[in-house]
Amino acid sequence: MPEIIDLSQEIFEGMPVYKSLPQVKMSVHNTHEEWDNIENPTTKTPAVYKLEMGEHTGTHVDALNHMAAEYKDLSIDTMPLSMFYTEGICLDFSHKKLQELITSKEIQIALSKSDLTIKKGDTVLLYTDHYRKHFNTENWSKGPGITAECARWLGEQKIAAFGVETMSPGVPKVSNKEVHHICGELKFTHYENMINLYKLIGRNRFRFIGLPLKIRGGTGSPVRAVAIFE
Structure with missing residues (x-):
């Protein structure tokens, strides 16, 4: 039986979301x-919930049209499903402190330490332990992130995507905007708000699945991301 590891946050009212x-x-x-026409019921059992939320809620993937205005036609429903069904690896950056940056050199060192390589079409997950340390606290928005140089290097490896535990792939007001622009330019994407990445450390490659909803013109989508070890 395959081992399936859930990498997605719960979605619930009042959960933290990015800025505005x-x-x-x-x-x-x-x-x-109501459906059974019971008058004055003593209990009310939910049959359907109404949800109001943004596309970039919880564990989600960004569409290319989110990266910059020039990619406006590259919405989530136009992106190939092969981008969201890939092989994956996870690298350990749990030593990183709040708002610290991750460089491409550090990615290469982590690859060497883990005896892993990046292949074309991979999803590369970056474990910082930020979720377990800081979720729903005053430091939740202050996570580590990659540099613009690191984003460009990852894109040059022809990966499908990378994933982070934080609410943004770069550090806001330092590298985050540039990281998004580079993803758009090089046509790869990223996942945010991932969990359970610590369960992938010290292990080999896995099947990664993070399929988005088919939102017409969407700029992103919540996903139920999983890692599967056969």
């Missing part, structure tokens, strides 16, 4: 008691 993005709102839209 839409807050998550959940309400009961229909109950079973």
